[in-house]
Amino acid sequence: MRYLTAGESHGPQLTTILEGVPAGLPLLAEHINKELARRQKGYGRGRRMQIEKDEVKILSGVRHGKTLGSPITLVVENRDWKHWQSIMAIEPIDHEEEVKRKVTRPRPGHADLNGALKYGHRDMRNVLERSSARETTVRVAAGAVAKRILEELGIRVAGHVLEIGGVRVKRLHYQSLEELQEVTEASPVRCFDEEAAVKMMEAIDNAKKNGDSIGGIVEVIVEGVPAGVGSHVHYDRKLDAKIAAAIVSINAFKGVEFGIGFEAARLPGSEVHDEIIWSKEKGFTRRTNRAGGFEGGMTTGMPIVVRGVMKPIPTLYKPLQSVDIETKEPFAASIERSDSCAVPAASVVAEAVVAWEVAAAIVDQFGQDRMDLIKENVEKMRRYAREF
Ligand SMILES: Cc1cc2nc3c(=O)[nH]c(=O)nc-3n(C[C@H](O)[C@H](O)[C@H](O)COP(=O)(O)O)c2cc1C
């Protein structure tokens, strides 16, 4: 499975085309809309989220509530476009008008300056429109389809927030992924620990008051993936590597770790590797899951546990120094609107991109065309692993 996305932040719409989604998967707009709504929630977002109400239009690849095996086109309209129609016009506009509206002041931390240099743009709107995380809307739509595939196979995915602005969860004892999901879904910062959540919101309020922004850490857990998905035989078939790339491809994500992650650098091997055990009911399994579900680029059958770190939002009310690309004068920018913290929303994006990679690897490995055959093959693999 693969997908492309297209669309500018203030253009008419975002589009994604999903190719290789198996036939026979039950899929309704409401499955996707539920995920789009989750991404829009979250404490710390700016005014744009009050303008948008993301809803998907399914334009191809689905008939009578089931996928056909043909490319699926998903579209989400930008409500804000109506305020930007002339700035974002496809047809040429009056040159004088254009010169007046040029964005010539690059924001430190955003894609503005590098994109302008690379593509030869002297109006950095030509960069920021596409580098904007508005694009994550359709990545979440694609992830919603992937989640449907995983659901059919009894695989659950949950994403949540571990840390915002230096405030970290302390209490994280949940009995099941369902419980984790239920609690985090009700939290404005998508955090399991209610006390930490209050402090996170305070940190966001403080950042906002100071015209600043803050980042954080999100975690995604996937349960029920059979052992042996992915491969050790070639670098671009390692599923942990694909997941890592997917996480770091989310706007503002700068790092990724699996299981105990960077902590492994400080511990001896005897405290890092997961001992192998065997029982008649379960077959081979592990005493611990410090590896976060991967060895040799393949799943171990234990839950996938992956974390991503998001830097603070680049656009600041509190000005940082930069240089105008036309006048070469230093300036300290003032801005109109921005998020102060988008970590809760980003945890939904992280969930979506991980779901896509896991679903794509499974579809690839267990028969690509039909949902019923994939289901049978996954069941066979589970049975085989239990009896191995
Ligand atoms: C959900 C989400 C919302 C974001 N909102 C903003 C925003 O309002 N203002 C901003 O400057 N950056 C925002 N960002 C981050 C930028 O898109 C990102 O920093 C930029 O594309 C540069 O890429 P890089 O940080 O990955 O290098 C957001 C990111 C995410 C995931």
Ligand SMILES: C=C(O[C@@H]1CC(C(=O)O)=C[C@@H](OP(=O)(O)O)[C@H]1O)C(=O)O
């Ligand atoms: C629109 C979304 O996020 C946007 C991501 C973003 C950026 O620079 O990444 C900048 C802001 O856009 P605007 O300048 O229009 O307010 C965010 O609102 C969204 O998540 O749907």
